[in-house]
Ligand SMILES: Nc1ncnc2c1ncn2[C@@H]1O[C@H](COP(=O)(O)OP(=O)(O)OP(=O)(O)O)[C@@H](O)[C@H]1O
């Protein structure tokens with residue numbers, strides 16, 4: 001990743017330049033001459049491509065701004081976003097957007113605080129990216145947001161966007177300012193906010209406490225671990241108390257709110273795609289990790305089970321799994337499962353993706369040199385510790401791009417929910433064209449809009465994975 | 478842990494006891510050790526004893542089993558026959574006991590094998606924190622102390638990839654020392670280094686030898702052997718061919734194979 005050019009002997013110019021080095025620091029005029037018009041055939045290629053691109057852009061522009069019939073999109077934006085979610089309950093989703101925006105802001109701020117603290121220990125000044133860089137980094141998503149705002153016919157969405165971004169920015173600033181020793185606390189708050197954002201839409205449904213209890217339990221396990229093994233106990237115990245307190249307050253505050261909500265079986269539109277993808281990613285990652293470790297385990301039973309599972313799942317189409325989970329699982333389980341349709345669908349997505357994640361992670365595990373494990377063993381580390389602190393971090397880092405690719409595929413595959421009768425965004429499009437006034441009208445436009453929505457998120461995920469890869473690669477050769 | 482009676486009476490040591498330094502109390506003992514890789518026998522009936530505070534240098538041609546020998550001592554390889562006893566603990570399949578032995582036995586590799594995703598100080602504190610359950614702060618203080626000893630305290634917060642080979646190898650030595658081991662095993666610690674870096678690593682090793690560390694070193698650095706080794710072991714074809722003081726080796730080795738080898742490397 002050093003960007004050192006590979007030089008062919010006797011050639012002036014490097015024939016292959018890796019990564020950053022590709023952008024040589026030339027003034028634009030010179031760069032253009034050097035790279036686009038340096039020989040007659042390159043000039044020809046450049047001219048042809050520019051003509052082709054220009055024509056394509058012209059046609060697309062015509063479609064977007066002149067011929068395009070965007071009223072089906074314009075008039076049904078809410079439908080595309082949340083489907084037939086009860087309109088009188090829409091405030092819940094508004095609240096969710098604001099809360100999750102704040103969650104992301106806070107998490108981001110705390111992460112920056114952590115990074116700058118570690119940097120200060122190293123004696124290196126931490127340099128935060130300027131605003132412009134951040135805007136450029138997320139231009140896909142921001143572009144989608146802008147498009148939505150341009151298409152809306154009321155000020156509601158604009159106000160929502162401004163409030164959400166404002167809250168996010170505010171919490172980011174707060175997160176950055178909080179001293180490092182409260183990082184655990186802040187992460188606990190992030191957890192509470194995330195869960196709260198979910199709960200505000202879904203309501204309690206009698207099992208809401210599970211969602212509150214899960215992050216609390218994870219936080220508690222982590223803290224108990226630290227108390228038991230490393231840090232001075234008193235201070236940690238106090239922190240544990242505070243974290244528990246934060247969750248307690250969040251829980252009480254939440255339970256005093258309206259408990260009704262709208263269960264997730266009624267979620268639709270882009271909202272549904274995003275929720276399903278997020279939940280499935282969050283569940284499939286640990287499951288895939290465990291499967292990969294099981295496949296390399298020294299216990300034959302475990303190994304055989306993991307291998308058969310992975311090969312079975314990878315051998316069948318995702319749609320068949322979705323259908324199976326939806327309609328036929330009762331034939332095998334011989335019970336009337338109480339699971340809702342969406343829960344089953346998410347289970348199918350999770351089980352499917354986990355198998356692929358497992359194979360990706362296995363590749364990463366194999367890429368860690370044997371000497372690393374031996375070095376860990378030779379200081380007396382337990383097999384668990386060697387895996388946890390030496391093998392996994394290196395393995396996962398090596399497979400970030402492949403893994404994010406799998407997550408992007410999962411996100412796009414949520415469009416298959418339409419096949420089992422759920423109104424995710426692509427299916428919403430069908431609903432739109434079932435409306436009398438839009439029957440057969442603007443069908444290309446609505447499709448382009450849906451594609452754009454998928455693209456904006458996928459592209460952002462892909463860019464983030466590249467950035468993460470670069471960031472984690474610091475100092476490695 | 479299986480305790481054995483103190484072994485210096487039983488020291489029917491296979492070489493002259495006068496050549497042994499220190500207390501003569503044994504810390505490593507191999508009896509009739511065989512090791513196979515498939516059909517190939519890499520170690521053939523190895524008998525060897527190392528006393529506390531001894532520095533033993535192992536030499537021999539490529540493929541003679543030197544690495545295999547010391548990798549058996551901390552059970553990175555399992556032996557197939559015979560007994561290996563390290564610090565009064567016999568090496569068996571009992572993983573807990575092996576972890577204890579490994580914690581007491583530092584190992585330095587030819588290729589350093591530092592953890593590239595951890596900073597230097599995290600490389601060093603990993604063992605003390607997770608094996609010795611040392612609090613983070615104490616482990617870091619210890620690491621800084623040892624880094625000062627190997628003369629690179631200023632590199633503490635860099636990543637291994639940012640260091641020179643010699644510096645990396647000194648970090649690897651520091652990582653072992655942080656466990657406060659009773660024995661240090663070195664497998665050609667300077668073979669992967671550029672000539673100008675060899676000295677800085679050898680200097681650290683000499684200082685270590687002077688401080689009384691028990692060391693078992695595979696190396697072709699004959700200057701090092703001459704200066705600090707109490708004994709030199711010559712291996713060929715999976716066997717120990719000859720054992721003696723450095724002077725013995727350089728003046729008049731008994732065996733023909735030894736003579737040939739010495740004449741080749743000098
Ligand atoms: N994992 C293995 N599988 C099969 N054969 C092995 C393995 N490790 C070592 N051997 C063989 O065992 C013999 C001894 O190897 P060893 O690495 O101990 O030699 P060495 O004396 O350290 O040589 P060098 O000076 O080249 O490092 C060699 O013939 C080698 O090919």
Ligand SMILES: [Mg+2]
Nearest residue numbers: 543544545664
């Ligand atoms: Mg070797």
